[in-house]
Amino acid sequence: MEVHQDLRVYDKGRVTIVEIMGRHAGWLAGSAALATYAGAGPDLVYLPEVPFNMEEFWQNVNGIYRSKGSCMVAVSEGVRHADGRFIAESGDKDVFGHTQLGGLGAMLAESVKRQTGAKVRSIELSLLQRCASHVASKTDIDEAYMAGKAAVEAAVAGQTDKMVAFERSTENGQYVCKAKLIGLTDVANVEKLVPREWINPRGNGMEQPFIDYVLPLIQGKRPCGRNTPFPVSRSSKKSRRNRSGTDNLPFPPGFSV
Numbered sequence: 374m375e376v377h378q379d380l381r382v383y384d385k386g387r388v389t390i391v392e393i394m395g396r397h398a399g400w401l402a403g404s405a406a407l408a409t410y411a412g413a414g415p416d417l418v419y420l421p422e423v424p425f426n427m428e429e430f431w432q433n434v435n436g437i438y439r440s441k442g443s444c445m446v447a448v449s450e451g452v453r454h455a456d457g458r459f460i461a462e463s464g465d466k467d468v469f470g471h472t473q474l475g476g477l478g479a480m481l482a483e484s485v486k487r488q489t490g491a492k493v494r495s496i497e498l499s500l501l502q503r504c505a506s507h508v509a510s511k512t513d514i515d516e517a518y519m520a521g522k523a524a525v526e527a528a529v530a531g532q533t534d535k536m537v538a539f540e541r542s543t544e545n546g547q548y549v550c551k552a553k554l555i556g557l558t559d560v561a562n563v564e565k566l567v568p569r570e571w572i573n574p575r576g577n578g579m580e581q582p583f584i585d586y587v588l589p590l591i592q593g594k595r596p597c598g599r600n601t602p603f604p605v606s607r608s609s610k611k612s613r614r615n616r617s618g619t620d621n622l623p624f625p626p627g628f629s630v
Contacts, residue, residue, distance in 0.1 A: 374408040374411065374413040374414060376389060376391060376445065376496065377408060377413040377414055377415070377445055378413060380443050380445055381443060383443070385492065386438060386441075386442035386443040386444075386491070386492075387443055387491060387492040387493065387494065388434055388438055388443065388444045388445075388446070388482070388485055388489070388491045388492070388493040388494075389443075389444075389445045389446070389493075389494055389495075389496065390445075390446045390448060390478050390481050390482050390485070390493065390494075390495045390496070391405070391415065391445070391446065391447050391448070391478065391495075391496045391497075391498065392448060392450055392477050392478030392495065392496065392497045392498070393405065393447055393448065393449055393450065393498060393502065394449075394450060394498070394502050394503070395420070395421060395449035395450060395451050396421065396449075396450060396451035397421050397451055397564050397566070398421065398422070398451075398564050398565060398566050398567060399419075399420025399421050399422055399449045399451070399566075399567050400565075400567060400587075401449070401502060402418060402419065402420055402447050402448060402449035403418060403420055403567055403571075403572075403579050403583055403587070404587050405418055405447035406418050406447075406578065406579035406583065406584065407584065407587060407588065407591065409578075410584050410588075414445070414447075415445045415446055415447040416437045416441070416444050416445050416446065417433055417434065417437070417444070417445075417446045417447070417448075417577045417578065418446075418447045418448075418577060418578050418579055419446070419447070419448040419449060419452050419576070419577060420449050420452070420567055420572060420576075421449050421451035421452055421453060422566050422567050422569060422572060423569070423572055423576035424453065424454065424455040424576070425452040425453060425454065425460055425576075426455070427460075427484065429575075429577075430481070430577075431484070431485065431488045431489070433575075433577055434446060434485055434489065435485075435488065435489045435491075438489060438491050444491075446481075448477065448478070448481065450477050452477070460477060460480070460481075461476060461477035461480060478495030478496065478497050479495045479497075481495065482494060482495035507595075509595055510590065510591045510592055510593050510594070510595065511592070511593025511594060511595055512550075512589065512590055512591065512592050512593050513590065513591070514595060515593075516539065516550055519550075519551075519552050520537045520539070520552055522552075523537045523552035523553075523554070524537045527554055532554065534556060534557050534558075535554040535555065535556060535557065536554070536555055536556075536557055536560055537552055537553075537554060538552070538553055538554070538555045538560070539551070539552060539553075540552075540553050548589035548592075567583065568582075570582070571583035571586070
């Protein structure tokens with residue numbers, strides 16, 4: 374939503390392409406549609422579950438750019454051609470033999486610039502997608518704690534070759550999630566893909582059932598006070614001391630980390 378707001382402040386329109394993690398399953402990229410649902414998100418969303426057509430992509434972006442003056446795209450790193458080849462294939466393999474991907478956002482941005490003449494920029498969120506814990510929802514935190522607790526209890530009880538999984542249900546119209554153990558052989562090399570019917574017919578946006586599925590996962594604000602302690606290394610401790618000699622960072626009143 375913040376990228377969307379930044380995109381809209383310029384007098385001269387532009388196209389912004391946000392590359393999001395997801396080699397085979399587009400849950401993260403699809404979740405960008407939550408911002409659109411709230412009124413400030415991407416105009417187009419592309420997932421690996423649907424073959425990616427470059428010509429249609431150019432037409433979609435150009436049409437929105439010409440009509441609205443700007444266009445924002447959320448695209449999974451794993452989008453691929455109809456024959457299964459990744460759009461962003463580098464030709465190299467990682468240690469597991471998987472095709473290495475990289476630079477999709479920049480590649481698409483350059484192609485859009487050539488085709489439309491628009492000013493284009495690409496953004497790769499990279500590790501921020503999984504390490505920015507300050508934006509975790511209370512639901513996220515509660516379920517992470519629940520999973521860790523279930524794992525420790527199972528280990529203490531002598532169970533092994535298991536993985537903690539989430540089992541969701543609806544009780545009295547409310548989202549409910551519980552932890553359970555499943556065998557590793559049941560989940561190894563198995564992917565849960567976004568159902569095709571949750572993606573629009575054109576393959577460039579999400580349908581309401583997807584929103585209904587992921588919306589409960591971002592509910593609740595993380596409780597965080599003004600004096601939240603930071604992890605301090607020996608080398609940085611001195612520089613983080615304020616003039617009073619304490620280790621509390623001098624945030625203004627009402628500031629939350």
